[in-house]
Amino acid sequence: MPAPQALDPQDLLHRLTDATPAMVTDLERLVRAESPSLDGDALSTCRTVLAEIGTRLLGTAPTILPNDPGNGRPGGLLWQLGPADTQPVLLLGHFDTVFPKGTLKHRPFLVEGTRATGPGVFDMKAGLIQGLYAVAQLRELTGQDPAVALLATADEEIGSPAGGRVVTQWARQCRAALVLEGAADGGGLKHARKGWSFYDIRVKGIAAHAGLEPDKGRNALSDLAKIIVALESLAAQDDRITLTPTLASAGTTQNTVPDRAQVTVDVRVPDIRTQQEIDTALHRVVAETARLPFEITGGPNRPPLEQARAADLLVTARTCLDELGLPWPGSAAVGGISDGNLCAAAGTPTLDGLGAVGGGPHADHEWTDVTHMPQRAALVALMVERLGAAAR
Ligand SMILES: [Zn+2]
Known part of the structure; x- marks a missing residue:
């Protein structure tokens, strides 16, 4: 490669703006490779498409990460660029989506005006394309590979059972994590995400005929109902905490005292201390309220992405937007989780929501504004470039 050149932000933005039609074409290819998290064949096809696009743009093929040992589903992709002795910046995304295969038939990839639609267009295939074009343009303008690890996982939407470990491992090795998930409303960056815990609570009762001898039964459903009411008080003192019973089942027939009842509880918390406190309190409240034998499984799944981890990167983002002549889109704390939570928990400075500008994640009206694709890239x-320069 030729000698390194200084980077002109305006030139960078112009070149990426000129590349918008190519970005949209690559986005279309990626969206048309449908990739629901639980469909191994579809994931593997989508991974091939992403690998082809990235190899063309970055001049080098990615490492294909091992399959999930638990279920054999495909692993993700990793491009590791730049000098081996420089700590890279992690660019993080996922190529699985929540939409079942066949969604394309009734919701094909379309661009109308500035809006692109299609399954996964916002969460988060546009973000992946933007990340690849960002790195490609940096290579072209500076004449060298930036120190970057670009990681695209295949199981984020189902809680990253295999990808999570890889994300944590790479986050630890990187100076910062830029997460290419879709932006908050209006294009806002995401400087904090709540932590997520979930619990399955099962109560065991004794079945009996509800008409003939109900007194011989022990009603697991009634016991669980009291537990749920008691648990809801845990979130009542602090509006940053949510505790939501989401799935429930009980009983066997309409005229039998239920001998079992089960509920799943979704908990969102603002910080790690609260996550631990709620965990302890939940176990205590269930134990104090239950009159019948019970079992609790589950617990904290994702630690929070705490604002302190994003503070320096927010300043960097603001400076870079100024240099590009782009407006500050604001930043938000959000309830949803991403693999950015894992990067922050690994102790790595992390900024999320750097991907697509649009809306409707996981919904049929999901969309991405294509005019923002070059700006975000x-x-x-x-x-x-700035984070790398700071390291030199
Ligand atoms: Zn996502």
Whole structure:
């Protein structure tokens, strides 16, 4: 490669803006490779498409990560660029989506005006394309590979059973994590995400005929109902905590005292201390309220992405947007989780929501504004360059 060149932010943005039609074409290819998290064949096809696009743009093929040993589903992709002795910046995304195969038939990839629609267009295939174009443009403009690890996992939407370990491992090795998940409403960056815990609570009762001898039964459903009411008080003192019973089942027939009852509880918390406190309190409240034998499984799944981890990167983002002549889109704390939570928990400075600008994640009206694709790619590219320069 030729000698390194200084980077001109305006030139970067112009070139990426010129590349918008190519970005949209690649986005279409990626969206048309449907990739629901539980469909191994579809994931593997989508991974091939992503690998082809990235190899063309970055000039090098990715490492294909091992299959999930538990179920054999495909692993993700990793491009590791730049000098081996420089700590890279992690660009993080996932190519699985929540939409079942066949969604394309009634919701094909379309661009109308500035809006692209299609399954996974916002969460988060546009973000992946933007990340690849950002790195490609940096290579072209500076004449060298930036120190970057670009990781695309295949199981984020189902809680990252295999990808999570890889994310944590790479986050630990990187100076910062830029997460290419879709932006908050209006394009806002995401400087904090709540932590997520979930619990399955099962109560065991004794079955009996509800008409003939109900007194011989022990009603697991009634016991569980009291537990649920008691648990809801845990979130009542602090509006940053939510505790939501989501799935429940009980009983066997309409005229039998239920001998079993089960509920799943979804808990969102603002910080790690609260996550631990709620965990302890939940076990205590169930034990104090239950009159019948019970069992609790589950617990904290994702630690929070705490604001302190994003603070320095927010400043970097703001400076880079100024240099690009782009407006500050604001930043938000959100309830949803991403693999960014894992990066922050690994102790790595993490900023999320750097991907697509649009809306409707997981919904049929999901959309991405294509005019923001080059702007976001330019922001990511300039942040990578500035973070790398700070390291030299
Ligand atoms: Zn996502």
